[in-house]
Amino acid sequence: xxxxxxxxxxxxxxxxxxxxxxxxxxxxxxxxxxxxxxxxxxxxxxxxxxxxxxxxxxxxxxxxxxxxxxxxxxxxxxxxxxxxxxxxxxxxxxxxxxxxxxxxxxxxxxxxxxxxxxxxxxxxxxxxxxxxxxxxxxxxxxxxxxxxxxxxxxxxxxxxxxxxxxxxxxxxxxxxxxxxxxxxxxxxxxxxxxxxxxxxxxxxxxxxxxxxxxxxxxxxxxxxxxxxxxxxxxxxxxxxxxxxxxxxxxxxxxxxxxxxxxxx
Amino acid sequence: xxxxxxxxxxxxxxxxxxxxxxxxxxxxxxxxxxxxxxxxxxxxxxxxxxxxxxxxxxxxxxxxxxxxxxxxxxxxxxxxxxxxxxxxxxxxxxxxxxxxxxxxxxxxxxxxxxxxxxxxxxxxxxxxxxxxxxxxxxxxxxxxxxxxxxxxxxxxxxxxxxxxxxxxxxxxxxxxxxxxxxxxxxxxxxxxxxxxxxxxxxxxxxxxxxxxxxxxxxxxxxxxxxxxxxxxxxxxxxxxxxxxxxxxxxxxxxxxxxxxxxxxxxxxxxxxxxxxxxxxxxxxxxxxxxxxxxxxxxxxxxxxxxxxxxxxxxxx
Numbered sequence: 369x370x371x372x373x374x375x376x377x378x379x380x381x382x383x384x385x386x387x388x389x390x391x392x393x394x395x396x397x398x399x400x401x402x403x404x405x406x407x408x409x410x411x412x413x414x415x416x417x418x419x420x421x422x423x424x425x426x427x428x429x430x431x432x433x434x435x436x437x438x439x440x441x442x443x444x445x446x447x448x449x450x451x452x453x454x455x456x457x458x459x460x461x462x463x464x465x466x467x468x469x470x471x472x473x474x475x476x477x478x479x480x481x482x483x484x485x486x487x488x489x490x491x492x493x494x495x496x497x498x499x500x501x502x503x504x505x506x507x508x509x510x511x512x513x514x515x516x517x518x519x520x521x522x523x524x525x526x527x528x529x530x531x532x533x534x535x536x537x538x539x540x541x542x543x544x545x546x547x548x549x550x551x552x553x554x555x556x557x558x559x560x561x562x563x564x565x566x567x568x569x570x571x572x573x574x575x576x577x578x579x580x581x582x583x584x585x586x587x588x589x590x591x592x593x594x595x596x597x598x599x600x601x602x603x604x605x606x607x608x609x610x611x612x613x614x615x616x617x618x619x620x621x622x623x624x625x626x627x628x629x630x631x632x
Numbered sequence: 633x634x635x636x637x638x639x640x641x642x643x644x645x646x647x648x649x650x651x652x653x654x655x656x657x658x659x660x661x662x663x664x665x666x667x668x669x670x671x672x673x674x675x676x677x678x679x680x681x682x683x684x685x686x687x688x689x690x691x692x693x694x695x696x697x698x699x700x701x702x703x704x705x706x707x708x709x710x711x712x713x714x715x716x717x718x719x720x721x722x723x724x725x726x727x728x729x730x731x732x733x734x735x736x737x738x739x740x741x742x743x744x745x746x747x748x749x750x751x752x753x754x755x756x757x758x759x760x761x762x763x764x765x766x767x768x769x770x771x772x773x774x775x776x777x778x779x780x781x782x783x784x785x786x787x788x789x790x791x792x793x794x795x796x797x798x799x800x801x802x803x804x805x806x807x808x809x810x811x812x813x814x815x816x817x818x819x820x821x822x823x824x825x826x827x828x829x830x831x832x833x834x835x836x837x838x839x840x841x842x843x844x845x846x847x848x849x850x851x852x853x854x855x856x857x858x859x860x861x862x863x864x865x866x867x868x869x870x871x872x873x874x875x876x877x878x879x880x881x882x883x884x885x886x887x888x889x890x891x892x893x894x895x896x897x898x899x900x901x902x903x904x905x906x907x908x909x910x911x912x913x914x915x916x917x918x919x920x921x922x923x924x925x926x927x928x929x930x931x932x933x934x935x936x937x938x939x940x941x942x943x944x945x946x947x948x
Contacts, residue, residue, distance in 0.1 A: 398664030405815075405816075474927075475927065476928045477825075477928060491829055493812075493816055493818040493829070495811055498809075500809075500811045500818055500820060500827070502820075502829060507827065508825070521922075522922065524922075524923040525923060526923055548928070605835050607829070607838075608829055609842075610845055614788065614789055614790050614927045618788070618933070621934075622937060625940075626778065626779040626780075626937070627779065627940070628778070
């Protein structure tokens, strides 16, 4: 830790003052806020399981190693998600039936915070009044209102997001969820009482530290927190592309209704 | 006296030939990075049809009195009771104006079509285009409910027919929110939750081998007009019968504080005998844009296909 800090101070000392500011605080928008614009993506196995897990075979035998679950160290503060006893039973049943129940299998909207750590990029388009986050997965999108429009008018998959700045951190309060989305492929779930508080903080120009605190009195005994870095995609000409996965799940969801079902 | 008589006639004739262009003297505000500011929630609902109705073939513009009568008639038509006489008739007939949001006005220019070029207000289909569309329609009639691929894209929750690009007025939720950040314009489309992110940095299009439902858009500013060029469409979305090689040019100009004038030109020589252009005023809206989670609540596909299988089984 001390060695790392010393190295970091040494390297900063060699930079002019303006560049130092950029290196530590990251780029700024015209109105002086941290500039979160860009295309971002996580490098974590959190979407498989927020909690630490060893590698394991996947649920689809024909996929072999392609479908296996990669290992992950976990992103939950304190390791465990604090389920109520009866909710833990539901989570385990969810996992056992994940091919049928995981909304990702059906290309459903991912909810928050799962949208952040899906294995797809997302783009932030930041304005003083609204911040749009467009996710490549399933054309999911959300608008963060920088002025509170009042309670969410209806429940939704992506919830209603209201943001404000606390120093250099964008804090987003997300409410108005339905009870349909999951947190990961491990069956971690919530009710429609879910309340998420996200924190986005730039660390330098190309790393966004992401935190989310989940509160749901129907499912958890106390609030719990995840955190992970999100990295700027830096390929030349990088852009979000289409992952309209609805088309890819039609056979799974509707194949039984075909005039000539496949294989018959 | 004779002169006096002629003045209104001349004014009338002039309006007939060319309506006044949108006020060019409006200067839109600027974003912090100097782009003309076209941000906000915009709604393009209108009673004016894309193509000029046959009954108005020789009438490119309505008079204000005709427009008022047309609007009244259209609203009454949308509100009429379509239900059959008995309880077993299709519930879909129970939709009245309460379910729709087609707007209540024609476009302010009083033009009888959204198409401004060609002058007849009609899509200029080529013979080849007409033949291909007729063949597709014939196939669709014979295979209407074979499988999900044979259903309409909106029923499949893949693409709303009017969400674009190009963006046309739809039966409801014709809402779009525009965001601008340095180097980008983003359009969030309510139906059926799409986002178009348009880079302004003159980068090349995606390779021709990469095709997308919404195509691949690149934008630049020409004065106060955002010009967006889109290619790389798929052969599955077929806008108005067009092929995957369709090229689209859209022009967004804020012509007053509450109006975004949207023009688009479609080119596809395999389908149209010449390029055609439509102009649609988009009105500032208070919003918000709601989440339209279409696929997540799709009962249409299993209902339509499952119903067809039941009917087939019953007919055996």
